[in-house]
Amino acid sequence: MAYSLLQLKEDFLVEIAVSKTQSHNTVQAYAQDLDQFFSFLAGKVCGKQVEDLIPADLKPEYIRRFAVYLAKEDYKGATISRRLSAVRSFCRFLTRRDVLDEDPAKGVSSRKAHSYLPKVFSKEEVARIISVIDTSTPLGKRDRAILELLYSSGLRIGEVAKLNIGDIDYSLGFVQVTGKGDKERFVPLGSMALDALGDYLDGGRPLLEKKPQGEGQGFPVMRKPLFLNRLGDRLSDRSIRRILHKYILLAGIDPQGLSPHTLRHSFATHLLSGGADLRSVQEMLGHASIKTTQIYTHVMPDRLRQVYKNAHPRAQVNQQDSLAGVGGKDFERGGKQ
Known part of the structure; x- marks a missing residue:
């Protein structure tokens, strides 16, 4: 009898919690991410109840469709990357446990996360x-x-x-x-x-x-x-x-x-x-x-501009002086002495 994905998810969460490779908050986030993935699989792909999902329902094309679904729902790139990271970690766990012969998430690329400047207080x-x-x-x-x-x-x-x-x-x-x-x-x-x-x-x-x-x-x-x-x-x-x-x-x-x-x-x-x-x-x-x-x-x-200005011997030379030629004659940019 095949284990359900819900049962295997609990084993996965226990393993990463006991191994302490992830923080408590990350373990909780992975649980929520996998729940969302399972709901997507059951409702939009497999046509079954979440509790009836089994490892055979994990297919590369379904994971890709999940990524597309998240993008259409206007999730940020960083959020999509984290959701997929949870799915990939879960699939690797199932492969190590010989529940799956091949990792279905192995060929699924990460969505590039946009870099957002964090808000800061002055x-x-x-x-x-x-x-x-x-x-x-x-x-x-x-x-x-x-x-x-x-x-x-x-x-x-x-x-x-x-x-x-x-x-x-x-x-x-x-x-x-x-x-x-x-x-x-x-x-x-x-x-x-x-x-x-x-x-x-x-x-x-x-x-x-x-x-x-x-x-x-x-x-x-x-x-x-x-x-x-x-x-x-x-x-x-x-x-x-x-x-x-x-x-x-x-x-x-x-x-x-x-x-x-x-x-x-x-x-x-x-x-x-x-x-x-x-x-x-x-x-x-x-x-x-x-x-x-x-x-x-x-x-x-x-900061680099300030470091350069303070440290380089030619950084504080007046622009007019920097264009001055030998003997007091000025260089014209692009011309001759």
């Missing part, structure tokens, strides 16, 4: 957002620490939500982060972020923390969650989104298309425009490939 906008926080309250101290940390380190909100007290090294000025695929990295923090974190730990977090119910109960201090909600529990990703949205509005900035990831984009963009090299930014962001970091190179031309 330095002035970041300052405005942080300035509207009322830091006289425990929640205000927490919110300032979160936003300063996001902008100072470029962490993903999921990484910030998972931080424990012991992940911040105040003596060296680093935060230890567990990112995608459980990979650890160390990211430097600026003095303003460290000051905000210190203020929160001294005058904010103690007032939010639940009091232990008995002697010896609870985690060691260094393993306790860094950011707490008003009930004393670990702050969630969704709450961090709401916090930033609140202060964007208070700062009088249009929130359309803005999110905590915008602070991550701003971190990278401002570093590069200030002279940081791409490899260092890649390491701080936790990107596995430098190609991912290259979306921020839209700031490079202006």
Whole structure:
């Protein structure tokens, strides 16, 4: 009896979750992508219920038709590429398990994703957002620490939500982060972020923390969650989104298309425009490939022009002087001396 695609999908998701080759968010995205693919197969190609789909229903022409369908539905190139990536990974899994003799997705090419410049905050906008926080309250101290940390380190909100007290090294000025695929990295923090974190730990977090119910109960201090909600529990990703949205509005900035990831984009963009090299930014962001970091190179031309102007011995020569000939005679462009 052949397994259904739904059963095999669950095995596939368990494998990539256990192997930790993908983040929790990516596993969830793959599940949604495969559900959409199965719905397309059942409703628009095979004429059967989703639960009745079997491996034999996976054919190269059907996968290509799925890509065409997504394009007609006006999905962006990057979204289509991710959907197809999920299907290809699933097909490779079935081939490794000998459920399929040949990989039906092997000959299906990826749709080229268009490069979209990420939205970023200006330095002035970041300052405005942080300035509207009322830091006289425990929640205000927490919110300032979160936003300063996001902008100072470029962490993903999921990484910030998972931080424990012991992940911040105040003596060296680093935060230890567990990112995608459980990979650890160390990211430097600026003095303003460290000051905000210190203020929160001294005058904010103690007032939010639940009091232990008995002697010896609870985690060691260094393993306790860094950011707490008003009930004393670990702050969630969704709450961090709401916090930033609140202060964007208070700062009088249009929130359309803005999110905590915008602070991550701003971190990278401002570093590069200030002279940081791409490899260092890649390491701080936790990107596995430098190609991912290259979306921020839209700031490079202006910086390169400034580097050239400051460094090259002939860069600051006046244009009129550059056309001056030997003995004070001028050259005419395209003519003789």
